[in-house]
Amino acid sequence: MARTILIVDDDPVQRRLLEATVTRFGHKALVADGGEAGLAILDDAGSSGIGAVILDLIMPGTDGLAVLERLMRRDSAPPVIVQTSQGGIETVVKAMRAGAFDFVVKPASPERLNKALTDALKLGDAAQATPKDARRAGAPAFKDIVSGSPSMQRALRLAQKAAATAIPILIEGESGVGKEYVARAIQGAGGRRGKPFVTVNCGAIPDNLVESILFGHEKGSFTGATERHAGKFVEASGGTLFLDEIGDLPLDVQVKLLRAVQEGEVDPVGGRSTVKVDIRLISATHRDLLQQVKAGRFREDLFYRLNVYPIVVPPLRERRSEIAGLVKTFIARFGATGEQVVRRITPSALRMLEAFDWPGNIRELENAIFRACVLAEGETLTEMEFPNIRTQVDGDLGLDIRAPELVKNQSLMPPEGDLTAELGGTLFGAKAEPAPPRNMLPALDSSGEVRSLADVELDMIKFAIELYDGQMSEVARRLGIGRSTLYRKLKEYGLDDAEQPPKTSAQS
Numbered sequence: 001m002a003r004t005i006l007i008v009d010d011d012p013v014q015r016r017l018l019e020a021t022v023t024r025f026g027h028k029a030l031v032a033d034g035g036e037a038g039l040a041i042l043d044d045a046g047s048s049g050i051g052a053v054i055l056d057l058i059m060p061g062t063d064g065l066a067v068l069e070r071l072m073r074r075d076s077a078p079p080v081i082v083q084t085s086q087g088g089i090e091t092v093v094k095a096m097r098a099g100a101f102d103f104v105v106k107p108a109s110p111e112r113l114n115k116a117l118t119d120a121l122k123l124g125d126a127a128q129a130t131p132k133d134a135r136r137a138g139a140p141a142f143k144d145i146v147s148g149s150p151s152m153q154r155a156l157r158l159a160q161k162a163a164a165t166a167i168p169i170l171i172e173g174e175s176g177v178g179k180e181y182v183a184r185a186i187q188g189a190g191g192r193r194g195k196p197f198v199t200v201n202c203g204a205i206p207d208n209l210v211e212s213i214l215f216g217h218e219k220g221s222f223t224g225a226t227e228r229h230a231g232k233f234v235e236a237s238g239g240t241l242f243l244d245e246i247g248d249l250p251l252d253v254q255v256k257l258l259r260a261v262q263e264g265e266v267d268p269v270g271g272r273s274t275v276k277v278d279i280r281l282i283s284a285t286h287r288d289l290l291q292q293v294k295a296g297r298f299r300e301d302l303f304y305r306l307n308v309y310p311i312v313v314p315p316l317r318e319r320r321s322e323i324a325g326l327v328k329t330f331i332a333r334f335g336a337t338g339e340q341v342v343r344r345i346t347p348s349a350l351r352m353l354e355a356f357d358w359p360g361n362i363r364e365l366e367n368a369i370f371r372a373c374v375l376a377e378g379e380t381l382t383e384m385e386f387p388n389i390r391t392q393v394d395g396d397l398g399l400d401i402r403a404p405e406l407v408k409n410q411s412l413m414p415p416e417g418d419l420t421a422e423l424g425g426t427l428f429g430a431k432a433e434p435a436p437p438r439n440m441l442p443a444l445d446s447s448g449e450v451r452s453l454a455d456v457e458l459d460m461i462k463f464a465i466e467l468y469d470g471q472m473s474e475v476a477r478r479l480g481i482g483r484s485t486l487y488r489k490l491k492e493y494g495l496d497d498a499e500q501p502p503k504t505s506a507q508s
Contacts, residue, residue, distance in 0.1 A: 004051055005053070005054060008067065024110070027051070034061055035067040057092075058084075064082055068080060079121075080099070081117065085106050100388065101120050101388070102116045103391070119375050149314070149320075155311055159311055164189075165190075167308055167309045168261070171183060171282065171311045173314065173315070175286045177316065179244065182311065195238050196239035197242065198239065199244060200213065202245045215268055216229050216234055216268035231266060231268060234277055240281075243284070246306065248287075258301060264276060316358040323354045330365070331343070334369060340378060345382075349382050356393050461495070
């Protein structure tokens with residue numbers, strides 16, 4: 001089916017070449033000579049009017065990365081294919097982390113560009129047919145939350161204890177860790193189960209509308225108020241109000257929020273009297289609210305009112321043991337989304353996902369699996385279904401990522417004949433790798449007590465460095481972490497100078 005493709009490039013020759021190629025593929029091409037012009041076309045056409053974007057990264061003025069960042073803030077954005085020159089590895093990695101769907105190297109072959117466009121359009125169609133609300137599973141329970149790590153289990157124990165009370169809860173954690181999921185589980189395990197659960201993203205509301213959306217307004221109370229609006233507090237009365245990103249609330253609204261929390265009543269904009277409400281308040285933030293208080297950006301009295309029962313949800317990079325379980329859950333949810341039913345993932349692909357730091361946390365992992373299931377051509381997900389993750393992991397390991405066909409590192413591919421289990425069993429391969437020599441690293445210290453994880457990790461890093469002769473890329477790959485993570489750990493343990501072998505003349 002013919003779609004509209006937006007081409008954003010400051011080079012007129014490159015624009016004409018891409019326009020001719022895209023037209024030859026049967027699509028309609030729109031062209032823009034810079035970042036601002038491209039964003040203006042997207043604003044005029046609307047997200048649904050553009051099937052995909054081919055974006056040059058290096059442009060004067062608003063460059064490709066700036067366009068990506070602004071585009072990804074929108075509720076719905078078309079898939080973006082970025083263009084780069086040879087050697088722009090760091091820029092490509094930044095672009096993929098910023099949300100780019102794929103990348104091509106200039107000059108891109110028609111076959112490579114067509115493949116990238118076909119996959120991008122397929123993903124865009126699937127995303128429109130399966131909105132995020134529909135992709136979310138039903139009302140979650142604590143038993144449904146993957147919690148293999150001690151830190152996550154501790155957070156869930158706190159949440160379960162709070163569920164039986166009406167105590168105000170503040171859930172802290174990075175964006176995408178699942179704060180709303182935990183909040184919904186708290187409501188589902190408490191006395192307000194089955195009652196309204198109203199979510200407000202405080203960071204996504206324009207400052208001039210926050211008060212009206214939270215507390216409501218009367219008809220005619222301001223320009224554009226053509227009818228009465230009850231507000232989220234009234235809408236959630238009897239149930240739970242979840243205020244996400246509460247650290248982004250303007251100071252003047254924080255005053256009214258404090259009164260609403262303390263007195264259980266709200267003042268609608270333009271109203272003549274207060275309205276009583278009965279809510280269970282759960283707040284969430286990715287910010288350090290205490291630091292916000294010290295900086296004068298958050299009211300101290302409101303902070304102590306909300307921070308009665310804090311729960312910290314750890315980031316996914318600190319819960320790598322849970323990635324396999326999350327992948328299994330997402331494959332079961334999205335496996336039938338594309339043309340092919342996906343049932344499993346190769347061990348090497350899973351190891352690659354476990355080695356990635358996931359700055360977007362569980363939300364990013366969920367989107368990666370959704371994308372992979374849409375693009376999969378068979379029942380098994382491989383590294384090839386995760387080009388953006390592969391690009392970033394390979395980039396951390398110092399591998400050649402100039403073109404997808406060049407990044408097939410055979411050491412990351414499953415060995416011939418490797419088996420993968422069905423979803424009913426384990427996600428790991430049935431073919432086990434040779435076991436290391438026993439008692440290589442002692443489990444007990446000199447006093448007979450179990451050694452700490454930090455001590456064991458330190459010994460493992462030392463052992464790997466010695467075993468692989470200081471080849472840090474190989475050490476990182478074998479340990480299942482990115483090279484940047486390895487160097488960070490070396491610095492934490494004070495090994496960054498002592499353990500790295502000196503460069504030979506050939507390396508210099």
